[in-house]
Amino acid sequence: MLKSEKERVVEQLAERLRSTDTLIVADYRGLTMPEIDELRSRLLEAGARFTVVKNTLTKRAAEQAGTTNVLELIEGPTAIAFLEADGDPVAVAKVLNDTARAHNVLVIRGGLLEGDLVGDEAIKRLATLPPADVLRAQLVGAVAAPLTTVVGLFTAPLRDFVGVLEARIQQLEEQGEAVPEPEPEPQAEAPAEETPEEEQSEEPSAAAEQASAEPEEEQQDG
Numbered sequence: 001m002l003k004s005e006k007e008r009v010v011e012q013l014a015e016r017l018r019s020t021d022t023l024i025v026a027d028y029r030g031l032t033m034p035e036i037d038e039l040r041s042r043l044l045e046a047g048a049r050f051t052v053v054k055n056t057l058t059k060r061a062a063e064q065a066g067t068t069n070v071l072e073l074i075e076g077p078t079a080i081a082f083l084e085a086d087g088d089p090v091a092v093a094k095v096l097n098d099t100a101r102a103h104n105v106l107v108i109r110g111g112l113l114e115g116d117l118v119g120d121e122a123i124k125r126l127a128t129l130p131p132a133d134v135l136r137a138q139l140v141g142a143v144a145a146p147l148t149t150v151v152g153l154f155t156a157p158l159r160d161f162v163g164v165l166e167a168r169i170q171q172l173e174e175q176g177e178a179v180p181e182p183e184p185e186p187q188a189e190a191p192a193e194e195t196p197e198e199e200q201s202e203e204p205s206a207a208a209e210q211a212s213a214e215p216e217e218e219q220q221d222g
Helices: 003-019 033-046 055-065 068-073 089-103 120-127 132-141 147-153 158-174 196-202 206-221
Strands: 023-027 048-053 078-083 107-113 116-119
Touching: 003 048, 003 055, 023 068, 023 089, 033 048, 033 089, 048 055, 055 068, 055 078, 068 107, 068 116, 078 089, 089 107, 089 120, 107 120, 116 120
Parallel strands: none
Antiparallel strands: 023 078, 023 107, 048 078, 107 116
């Protein structure tokens, strides 16, 4: 690779690192070129660009972009999934996690989530969650939380949203509570009608009146 081409690649990587605060780093060794192409297409649908990078050039780009925290994950054959502005981090994590499980060669090292360095376990937990829009709908509709918390989560960073949701679910599980269902609206009850039995019990029968009168007649005869 010519020096001018290396400089161009470094500049492109630096620009991506500056403009992307969420990315996932993986070791791609063992994947064939057709498998890498398929993975790249699936990630593109989820809103991420999958780039195989040279470590030396990536380190220079990270230093140039001021994102040296990501250098902890750059070791060995490295590929980076850069999340686009409209990308879904949950979907991207799921694609990578599914590929790692299916081929048993791709290794997720970790990444940046809203600018914070996270390990592989955080990425795998992220992959098990529903998409972000579904998470918000589930939280609002099913998880009992103060209204101020719900409203705040709509503008909170993704890492805060996921953390609050996981903490709330864990709290409910520890308390042995199920996720509450929406309560049905109360319906007006129809006035109760008297049954024939109730009407019959209020008025003594003719046979009962006759039976109660017979002792008095016997006493008068005596």
